[in-house]
Amino acid sequence: MADTKTDGRRIRGERSREAIxxxxxxxxxxxxxxxxTLGRLAEAAGVSKSGFFAHWRDKEQLxxxxxxxxxxxxxxxxxxxxxxxxxxxxxxxxxxxxxxAFYADGVLxxxxxxxxxxxxxxxxxxxxxDRVAQAMxxxxxxLERQAAEAVKLGELPPGxxxxxxxxxxxxxxxxxxxxARLLGRDLVYxxxxxxxxxxxxxxxxxxxxLPEESA
Amino acid sequence: MADTKTDGRRIRGERSREAIxxxxxxxxxxxxxxxxTLGRLAEAAGVSKSGFFAHWRDKEQLxxxxxxxxxxxxxxxxxxxxxxxxxxxxxxxxxxxxxxAFYADGVLxxxxxxxxxxxxxxxxxxxxxDRVAQAMxxxxxxLERQAAEAVKLGELPPGxxxxxxxxxxxxxxxxxxxxARLLGRDLVYxxxxxxxxxxxxxxxxxxxxLPEESA
DNA sequence: ACTATACACGACCGATCGGTCGTTCTTTTT
DNA sequence: AAAAAGAACGACCGATCGGTCGTGTATAGT
Numbered sequence: 001m002a003d004t005k006t007d008g009r010r011i012r013g014e015r016s017r018e019a020i021x022x023x024x025x026x027x028x029x030x031x032x033x034x035x036x037t038l039g040r041l042a043e044a045a046g047v048s049k050s051g052f053f054a055h056w057r058d059k060e061q062l063x064x065x066x067x068x069x070x071x072x073x074x075x076x077x078x079x080x081x082x083x084x085x086x087x088x089x090x091x092x093x094x095x096x097x098x099x100x101a102f103y104a105d106g107v108l109x110x111x112x113x114x115x116x117x118x119x120x121x122x123x124x125x126x127x128x129x130d131r132v133a134q135a136m137x138x139x140x141x142x143l144e145r146q147a148a149e150a151v152k153l154g155e156l157p158p159g160x161x162x163x164x165x166x167x168x169x170x171x172x173x174x175x176x177x178x179x180a181r182l183l184g185r186d187l188v189y190x191x192x193x194x195x196x197x198x199x200x201x202x203x204x205x206x207x208x209x210l211p212e213e214s215a
Numbered sequence: 216m217a218d219t220k221t222d223g224r225r226i227r228g229e230r231s232r233e234a235i236x237x238x239x240x241x242x243x244x245x246x247x248x249x250x251x252t253l254g255r256l257a258e259a260a261g262v263s264k265s266g267f268f269a270h271w272r273d274k275e276q277l278x279x280x281x282x283x284x285x286x287x288x289x290x291x292x293x294x295x296x297x298x299x300x301x302x303x304x305x306x307x308x309x310x311x312x313x314x315x316a317f318y319a320d321g322v323l324x325x326x327x328x329x330x331x332x333x334x335x336x337x338x339x340x341x342x343x344x345d346r347v348a349q350a351m352x353x354x355x356x357x358l359e360r361q362a363a364e365a366v367k368l369g370e371l372p373p374g375x376x377x378x379x380x381x382x383x384x385x386x387x388x389x390x391x392x393x394x395a396r397l398l399g400r401d402l403v404y405x406x407x408x409x410x411x412x413x414x415x416x417x418x419x420x421x422x423x424x425l426p427e428e429s430a
Numbered sequence: 431a432c433t434a435t436a437c438a439c440g441a442c443c444g445a446t447c448g449g450t451c452g453t454t455c456t457t458t459t460t
Numbered sequence: 461a462a463a464a465a466g467a468a469c470g471a472c473c474g475a476t477c478g479g480t481c482g483t484g485t486a487t488a489g490t
Contacts, residue, residue, distance in 0.1 A: 016467080030334055035250045038448060050450085059448065067470045110334040112379055115393045119245055119325040122396050167406045171390030172383065178330045179382065181337050182351055191382045202417060231437080253478060265480085266438045274478065 016056045018046040022107075024066050025073075030110035030202040033063050033128065054177065060128060067131045068114065074135075077102045088155040089200050090209055092169065094198045099173045100189050103180075111177030114139075127140050138168055157201055165203075174194055218252055232270045235260040235301045237322075239281050240288075245325035246280050248343065250331040275343060285328065289350075292317045303370040303417050305424055307361050307384065311411045313387045315404050318395075326392035329354075355381055380418075387411050392414065 008103075023045040028036045038059060056062045065137045082094040103111065109131060114136045121129035147162035156165075174191035201207040219228045231396035253274060256263045271277045278310045281329065296311040325331075329351045336344035362377035371380075409428060416422040 030337075032247060032250060032331075035247060035335075037446085039446070047467095048450085048469055050470075053449070054467050106234050115246075116331065118393050118396050120250075122245075126481095133397060140394070140397075164409060165408050167390070167394065167403070168387065169411050170394070170408075171386045172408075174390060174393075175382070175386030178333050178389075179355070179385070181333050182348060182355075188382070192386075194379060195383050195386075199414075252476085254476070263439055264478085268479070269437050269439095372453075 016070055021065060021069050024062055025070050026109055028066055029113040032120050033113055034120045063128045064131055067135055071135045088150040088153045089204050092198055096169050096173055100192055103177050115174055132211040143169055156206060157205060227324055229263055232425040236280060236284050236366050239277055240285050243281055244328040248328055249335045278343045282350055286350045301367045303365040304419050308415055311384050315407055318392050330389055336384055358384055372418060372420060384411055
């Protein structure tokens with residue numbers, strides 16, 4: 001039952017480590033980075049608590065790795081696919097839709113824990129707070145840059161408040177997870193998608209670049 | 216130092232109980248209803264842990280009371296003031312603005328904990344989950360009703376998707392708290408206000424009912 | 431002034447928290 | 461084949477969790 005050794009280097013626990021990390025991110029999205037307990041994590045990942053400490057020095061190291069792991073997933077599943085779409089308003093919409101699809105996949109069942117942790121760690125300076133803040137502001141800055149690109153391409157009118165638009169896309173995407181618990185995923189995700197689509201169509205100099213609302 | 220006896224009935228610890236409850240709500244907005252610990256709460260409220268248990272049977276009772284207390288505050292500080300505004304789109308905007316002002320006051324420094332608790336308690340049936348879900352859906356239903364009223368008054372075009380509009384107002388209001396931690400309150404609250412104002416002005420049959428954007 | 435009551439306290443409880451330790455088993459290196 | 465280096469375990473640690481108990485005390489009603 002040896003792990004597939006993809007290269008010459010060290011192997012064994014990597015699969016286990018990755019599996020634990022994935023569970024940790026999922027749990028943190030529900031309970032928060034701080035509310036995540038190592039006992040529940042170990043049980044959920046099928047290892048003992050001391051098995052966990054073979055991979056991480058302490059809880060803080062796990063939290064840091066969890067932030068990095070989630071950031072990497074965010075990039076792979078949301079940013080990269082959207083970057084294959086043409087720049088401008090279509091890419092903005094693609095980013096929003098990829099995010100909803102990512103949430104629907106259940107990797108972050110409670111929504112992105114950056115947003116909970118941003119509050120949790122606000123008054124507790126340290127590397128975890130820094131990394132969470134960094135991940136969040138990178139995402140907001142990225143959204144804003146894409147909006148600015150759309151302005152430069154002439155797909156949005158000059159003078160468009162790109163930071164404002166980034167705020168709205170962020171808000172409408174994140175809120176979906178919470179409301180989905182109450183009203184059902186399909187219904188709420190449709191609303192979340194339509195909200196941004198409408199907003200972009202209303203702003204766009206050429207709305208025909210975007211799909212129709214009923215699509 | 217006797218409490219003001221507003222009526223003939225029981226008095227003494229009420230002030231203390233109210234003070235504890237207020238602190239509990241504030242803490243729960245940051246750490247979640249579940250992440251709230253009685254030790255921190257007792258310390259923050261200046262009582263002993265056993266002093267706390269003079270007022271509540273257990274943590275669950277406190278959580279229930281906290282939900283009710285927050286709901287009441289929500290009504291007093293957001294709903295009631297907005298109900299004094301004329302029905303229709305002006306009232307919708309007033310609701311959004313009152314919410315931002317409420318958040319700015321710091322009663323719920325982490326944002327409304329309904330939204331965190333909705334995720335926290337999702338897979339744990341019980342009275343707390345029920346009450347949280349009830350509070351959230353009451354708020355969404357109220358927003359939707361006000362939007363429907365605006366349609367009936369002719370301030371929004373017939374056929375407007377009122378549930379969609381309620382979703383957007385909710386999302387744009389709640390997200391502000393989180394982003395405010397990162398980017399500063401004034402900046403983000405301005406964005407949150409402008410987002411809903413723009414949306415309403417774009418929809419309205421008579422935009423002059425609403426203030427200018429630059430206001 | 432006396433008594434009943436409710437509030438608040440410090441001390442304490444079992445369970446769980448994050449974390450350590452010594453051991454065992456497997457894998458990699460030599 | 462022997463030795464070195466992970467990886468995982470069960471047992472256990474002090475601290476903190478939610479919660480109990482007995483006591484002291486301030487107040488309300490008589």
